[in-house]
Amino acid sequence: MVKYYRTDDRKIHEEPTIQDGVWVQMVNPSVAEGQMVADALDMDVEDVLAALDEEESSRIELQDGYTLILVDIPSIEIRHEKESYTTIPLGILITSGEIVTVCTEDTPVLQAFLNNRVREFSTKKKLRFVYQILYRIAVLYQSDLRIIDKMRTEIEERVGDDTEEVDLIALHELESTLVYFATSLRANGVVLDRLTRYKRLEQYPEDKELLGDVIVENQQAIEMTSIYRDIINGTRELLSSVIDNRMNSIMKSLTVITLVMAIPTVISGIYGMNVNEHWVPFANTAHGFAIIIGIMVIICVIILLLLRKKRIL
Template sequence: MMHIYTNDAHGRFVRADVIPQCGWIQLQNPTPEELYEVASATRLPFAFLEDALQPEERPRVERQGQASLVLLHEPCRDERVSAIHEDVKYRSLPLGIIVTGDLIVTVSRQASVISPDFMVRHGLRLAPGRQSFNALAMAEGIAQAFAGVMQDIDADIASAEAELARSYRNRELYALLYLNESLIYMTTALKNMMHVMHRIRQDEYLPLTPEDLGMFEAAVAELDQAHAVTHISQLNLNNVMDAYGNIIQNNVSHIVKFLTAVTIVLSIPTLIASIYGMNVPLPFQTDPSAFTVIVISMVVISGMVAWLFQKKRYF
């Protein structure tokens, strides 16, 4: 799907039917025909557009001719995963930001956080000489999106912890495991994007004005903060998984010990009843009160064994 935007005389975002000299081309899960149309109209390297659609493409920055590609990752939620214990719900996928002249092109396989509402909310304009600033503002917006996803992940972790504290099932551990995998996606993407931002500054892949440098520093600060929060959450989650794994194992041991003690106590009357159920001469078999004596003996012996186990805290 391709959308073309430009600013009208009042600075408002409006849709355009043709690619303007100064504007924004938004490609979300585009068709091959749309990719060829954009590549031929803007003379962009087709590989720039194609690379942004590869799920495993790592963040990087690249320049060919007048076109600069800033390939970042943005967080996304898998709507097919309804519960956190079923699969990995939070992932990161590539978002390509291509700057060429006064045009900026964004390419992604999914609905992106970079939308016209985002542009308006951050006061961005599609004016000549503003595309480097817009690209850096998009990087800052992506960092903020990571921070928002981290809030959801922390809430899911807290929910899984609360459920795990009163459960002996593996489902909650699977939830923590999948959340940990989500944090790995987030940490890796943020770390790679920080490396990309430093390369932009050092190797001058984008022409930066003094105003652009201020936005660059803000984007780097947001990325660094999001990475720190994600890393801390990952460490905490690993500690929680280890702790609750030991707790569940300890709880299971207590249950096994309790069931074993109950089995021993119940085996005593079973053993006595089995002996006196044999078809052989037995002591007191002719005594009229033999049944009463045997039952009382089973209760007393079982009670003594149960008292002994209770004293040793087997129950």
């Protein structure tokens, strides 16, 4: 899908064709649509469609007549029938008169501009527009990181009798997400560092200040990712310890039961041997069976008391 937008009097509206000062928004475009935009703006179609490759790394390239900026943005995907976070590329191409954004999905980063929720937004101020996009990306990372930490907190609150192996799997998925975030944020940081030395387009003092804010927010997101990874790692170790302790408790209980049940088994096995009744105690005694059962019960009770005294039970 390809749409053209332009701002006039601080309000955005859709345009029918490409013209000067237009923002070309491409959401999961086809090869034909990519070729059409590439021909209209005299760009390489591979650069236009670069963001469609999920393996593309963040970078900035200066080409003849245009500049390509690739950054990673957070996105939601369905993993194991649950919503999880990942990162996908967002391509930004800047020409002398237009700006093009390319992404595989309709990201909330750009929806904010379409809904007029960004102050001082203008499609004609291309470099400022780019910095505003990058700022929204950093803010979205921070928002998703807070949601991830909230999910971790919910798992941590269940630590105890309600702890299950599924919680360990959930924590592992959260930790994997933070690895993706950390990698993408560091790569985005390299792009931002290069933009500080970007001289191709005119930068106003307000633009440089905004770029500084973007760098600060991106660095804050990196630090949040590192902190949350450490916390999740500690929570995962805690859950593992709880599950291990629970398993040890179960094994101890089974061992006690086996030990106690071994006494009646041994005694009944001895009395089950085919020997002369003269050598079997209580064989000819009245109520001999009840006496033997009583002896077994007394022995079992003594063993249980000893185990409790030793704090094994």
